[in-house]
Amino acid sequence: MDGNGLVAPPILEETFYALSRKQYTYKVSLTNEGLHLTKNGDDGTEKTDLIHIRDIIGCKCMRNSGKSEHCACRPAKGGTVDATREGTAETNECRVRVPFVEAGDCSAYLSVYAFVLKNVGAKNEKRDKMTVTLRFRNFSTYDENSQVAAKWKTAIKSLLQARCEDGTIVAPSDDHYLGNHLLVIVNPKSGVGKSREIFQRKIVPILNMADVDYDLHITCMQNDARNLMRTSNIYKWGRGVVVLGGDGLMFEVINGLMERSDWQRAFEYLTLAVIPGGSGNGMAKSISFETNEPYNPDPILISALNIVGGNRCPMDLVRVETLTQVVYSFLSIGWGFIADIDIESERIRMLGSPRFTIWSIARLIGLRSYPARLSYSKINDLETETRMNNYARCTSGDFQEVADDEPVSIEFGMDPLEGFAARERVESFSSIISRRTAFMSVNEAPSFSSIPDVIEGSEVWVRGPLSKLPPLSDPVPSDWVVVEDEFVMIHASYLSHISEDVIIAPKSKLNDGVIWLLVIKNGISRTTFLQFLLGLSSGNHLAVPNVEMIPVRAFRLEPLSQGSHLVVDGELLKHSPVQAEIMPGITNVYARQKFS
Numbered sequence: 001m002d003g004n005g006l007v008a009p010p011i012l013e014e015t016f017y018a019l020s021r022k023q024y025t026y027k028v029s030l031t032n033e034g035l036h037l038t039k040n041g042d043d044g045t046e047k048t049d050l051i052h053i054r055d056i057i058g059c060k061c062m063r064n065s066g067k068s069e070h071c072a073c074r075p076a077k078g079g080t081v082d083a084t085r086e087g088t089a090e091t092n093e094c095r096v097r098v099p100f101v102e103a104g105d106c107s108a109y110l111s112v113y114a115f116v117l118k119n120v121g122a123k124n125e126k127r128d129k130m131t132v133t134l135r136f137r138n139f140s141t142y143d144e145n146s147q148v149a150a151k152w153k154t155a156i157k158s159l160l161q162a163r164c165e166d167g168t169i170v171a172p173s174d175d176h177y178l179g180n181h182l183l184v185i186v187n188p189k190s191g192v193g194k195s196r197e198i199f200q201r202k203i204v205p206i207l208n209m210a211d212v213d214y215d216l217h218i219t220c221m222q223n224d225a226r227n228l229m230r231t232s233n234i235y236k237w238g239r240g241v242v243v244l245g246g247d248g249l250m251f252e253v254i255n256g257l258m259e260r261s262d263w264q265r266a267f268e269y270l271t272l273a274v275i276p277g278g279s280g281n282g283m284a285k286s287i288s289f290e291t292n293e294p295y296n297p298d299p300i301l302i303s304a305l306n307i308v309g310g311n312r313c314p315m316d317l318v319r320v321e322t323l324t325q326v327v328y329s330f331l332s333i334g335w336g337f338i339a340d341i342d343i344e345s346e347r348i349r350m351l352g353s354p355r356f357t358i359w360s361i362a363r364l365i366g367l368r369s370y371p372a373r374l375s376y377s378k379i380n381d382l383e384t385e386t387r388m389n390n391y392a393r394c395t396s397g398d399f400q401e402v403a404d405d406e407p408v409s410i411e412f413g414m415d416p417l418e419g420f421a422a423r424e425r426v427e428s429f430s431s432i433i434s435r436r437t438a439f440m441s442v443n444e445a446p447s448f449s450s451i452p453d454v455i456e457g458s459e460v461w462v463r464g465p466l467s468k469l470p471p472l473s474d475p476v477p478s479d480w481v482v483v484e485d486e487f488v489m490i491h492a493s494y495l496s497h498i499s500e501d502v503i504i505a506p507k508s509k510l511n512d513g514v515i516w517l518l519v520i521k522n523g524i525s526r527t528t529f530l531q532f533l534l535g536l537s538s539g540n541h542l543a544v545p546n547v548e549m550i551p552v553r554a555f556r557l558e559p560l561s562q563g564s565h566l567v568v569d570g571e572l573l574k575h576s577p578v579q580a581e582i583m584p585g586i587t588n589v590y591a592r593q594k595f596s
């Protein structure tokens, strides 16, 4: 239905039998809202489900290879469909062993892949995979049936493309090749060291379903991703750059891009994305929190769906300047308690995210404070300022959800990609042991590695937008607030979450142009501080006495003693005075909007 309550006209319409329930016919129609499946029971009842176009990630045409040994009258158990992709890249056709032996089956099959919301609004809300396989057999030859299936596929693909028109595909500004190509950077050491496995098992199937071609880069050392971003021809990755790792890897990508002479164009061109494989994963969680997606049941799935079905949304960065360096940050700047936890808990990294909780308890017992001068430019009229910065959200129209009580597994056939997930690819030796970059292009063809175009001889120099602040050696502007005191912690954040379970700035938006400065001065009791820590997982910490949250455009922190750590996006910087300013919306990330 459109905004006026009118039913969208069908683009294509056809009647099918359900393979497993022959007493039903389904009228399937494709409209710009999605796929409508109207079930007609033999008692004359009719029920329609809608698979929203926003939940569909791709579709594939297939042919029955006829090699199955399963009984003709019932589906194979456990989804053990042996899918072998034998089609040409041109037709993008796959052959599938469907569980029916039909001599000379000339049907063409179209599988449509969607991830639909289940248990909407409930605590256990999640996205479930749903595959609808349509069997076209009106004609007596495969070629004729396949033409009909291809027509449906083209129509669905163009609807998917239109859904993403708001920026997923960016027009190249010169002769750079723009494809459907994505770069995936995997840090095999992030978190508990499972990123490579996650990629093979969980990401590859989704990219395959969505027909996204990708290059894979496995980092071999610290700063590998940073060098890659600085020196490669990034314009061949029109689909964007995804990091599978933690926030530290994203930090490298952003700062590598800022070291390019064409940094501005690079940021306008690229869309960034993250799949959580680290121990913090603040960015991945913040994106799904802001877009209201059910992150917790399956963070990797939700983040992967951002990439294949997401919109390009602007995101703020922060320029951070110390006495010795300039870096660009997307997450937070910490000094005091939380920064100390971040750094000191490194020694129990093998525990994954619980390392933060465990170390917090240890540090609470010996609560410290540090003298410092904190100056900031406060945002007084938050509403006006954020309205100016915040990106326009997509409008949903009046969509109808798949009914909750109805089983979503309406399958007319089998999912030919099931069991395809664990397709192993041979890793390039050089990607692991050498400083050179190795890519494995993964398409229909066997893996191969190639060396990317490299911008030779580029100087390493931090570029990026100019600062509007006075140098650190000069006084702050006269209209800034200046506080000199003893602080337990000062933590600046510009995303809602600094890790999966810490919602430090609940009001923060990806592109609101605000740095949220959380300040706790000395004098807070251990009990109150414990309350603060316990509140961090729900956002209730802001209601705790002695906890201040100040929205600012820029700030300067001058520690008046050594002792604490200065941490930017989880990375330790040399202890120094620091100043930071918001750069609204200068990068873009994939964020999938849930409409409810």
Ligand SMILES: Nc1ncnc2c1ncn2[C@@H]1O[C@H](COP(=O)(O)OP(=O)(O)OP(=O)(O)O)[C@@H](O)[C@H]1O
Binding pocket: 187, 188, 189, 190, 191, 192, 219, 220, 221, 222, 223, 224, 244, 245, 246, 247, 248, 249, 250, 252, 277, 278, 279, 280, 281, 282, 570, 571
């Ligand atoms: N192959 C590698 N070997 C060792 N270190 C690496 C490698 N690749 C990247 N790194 C470094 O590892 C650091 C941490 O990586 P990453 O952020 O991916 O994981 P994490 O620290 O577990 O997660 P988080 O940052 O969310 O806590 C980064 O600073 C990066 O420079």
